[in-house]
Amino acid sequence: MLVEMSAGRAGQQGLELLFQRSPSLMAVLEGIDHKIVSANNAFIDLVGKRAQVGKSLADALPDYEQQGIDKILDGVARSGQAFVGHGMSFTVERADGSTERVLVDFVFQPLASSEGQAPSIFIHGSNFTEDPRNDTLRMAHNKVLELAIADAPLESTLSELIRMVESTSCTGVLGSILLLDPDEVHLRVGAAPSLPPEYSAILDGAAIGDCRGSCGTAAYLGAAVFVSDIETDPLWADFKHLPLAYGLRACWSIPILTCGRKVLGTFGMYHREPREPTARDLMLVNLITQTAALVIDRERAKSALQNFTTMNGRSPDYQSSPAAPAN
Incomplete structure (x- = not known):
């Protein structure tokens, strides 16, 4: 007791x-x-x-x-x-x-x-x-806010945010949002509407760490990681066969942070060919990471307020996949 x-x-x-x-x-x-x-x-x-x-x-x-x-x-x-x-x-x-x-x-x-x-x-x-955000950001933020207020599942809300970015991009980006587990060691798939489901399943429960692919490294360092060619980048040395099998060649990952720089998760941008980010890509990164932080933060705050008196301080016991990279 x-x-x-x-x-x-x-x-x-x-x-x-x-x-x-x-x-x-x-x-x-x-x-x-x-x-x-x-x-x-x-x-x-x-x-x-x-x-x-x-x-x-x-x-x-x-x-x-x-x-x-x-x-x-x-x-x-x-x-x-x-x-x-x-x-x-x-x-x-x-x-x-x-x-x-x-x-x-x-x-x-x-x-x-x-x-x-x-x-x-x-x-x-x-x-x-x-x-000074543009109309695209305003539309994305308003749509996501309306979904959140309607108590839409978090995955649906984040998926809508990713689709907004994918439809705005001119480079065929495939987005994903991974959420840092309460154990602060593993990542869980929050939303990845356009990635192959089999690949998303590999990502779910993957551990963060140095040289754990793009997203695992970004979450571990709390800093952006831009991999322009998965096949040759050392961050992917042990795991490159996984994304390459699905035709994924580049992956940029940006941590989703609170104002105190605590990692909430990561936003990953995949491409089917090796490439560097453009200014337009970076603008979209700014859009989704800030809006995703608000959505995730609001979901947690609302849940905390509603369950405050019954909070027991324990986290779920997840079974992780130690061999998978966090991306």
């Missing part, structure tokens, strides 16, 4: 750290006055000193009523349905007393509450004020 309690406390501390360090804007509101009961660093940094725990959101945002935010939150609490706002404009107050307009994609999602408890709303958002 003592061991279980200790594990539970460790798990709770880990969840609180994940919430605070998330690159996404996150807060929890409670009651009819929408009081802030929890807010992470990203939310406080954006909204400013007014965003204090114990204060209402109306106290934090100068144009709260003028923007109709009160009506949106009241509607979410009353209907039990999430609200998704794209490109919402807010006024925030800075430390010197000046105000600034910010452009944010926001989700207001009701949380299930026990009998007698005040209704709560989970806020999740992304700040696009200074982000």
Whole structure:
């Protein structure tokens, strides 16, 4: 019993750290006055000193009523349905007393509450004020956000993101997203809609490490790995026969990171001929890694909030395939 309690406390501390360090804007509101009961660093940094725990959101945002935010939150609490706002404009107050307009994609999602408890709303958002992303990124982010809010399976959401990249690429890229297992040693296939299923099965459960192919090495180092020719690159020396058997000749892998540079997984870009990345390829890499980080981060935060009281701190026991490379 003592061991279980200790594990539970460790798990709770880990969840609180994940919430605070998330690159996404996150807060929890409670009651009819929408009081802030929890807010992470990203939310406080954006909204400013007014965003204090114990204060209402109306106290934090100068144009709260003028923007109709009160009506949106009241509607979410009353209907039990999430609200998704794209490109919402807010006024925030800075430390010197000046105000600034910010452009944010926001989700207001009701949380299930026990009998007698005040209704709560989970806020999740992304700040696009200074982000010069193009229309393709906007479309990809909005589509993925809508899928996430609709509680689509994570694989479906990530697959949609990969397909957006594949359809935008002019080089026939085949994308994959591998997720770092809780044991931080193995990678699991998150989505790989265009890779041969047999090859995806080989990747699932592969260990990370130095010279473990492109994705295994990228996850191990927490840094991008660009292999232009799998047949001759030393990172693939022990495993090159696996992708070559399916006609895969190049593989670039970029780690998907939190703002604290913790590895969530990898984004792999395969090609059927040896080639180096272009500027366009790198733009697509930026699109998918940042958006994938938001999706994965949101999924984990939502799950943590909903299962907070039942968290036991244990990870699944997976059977890994020691001979396979992580790519």
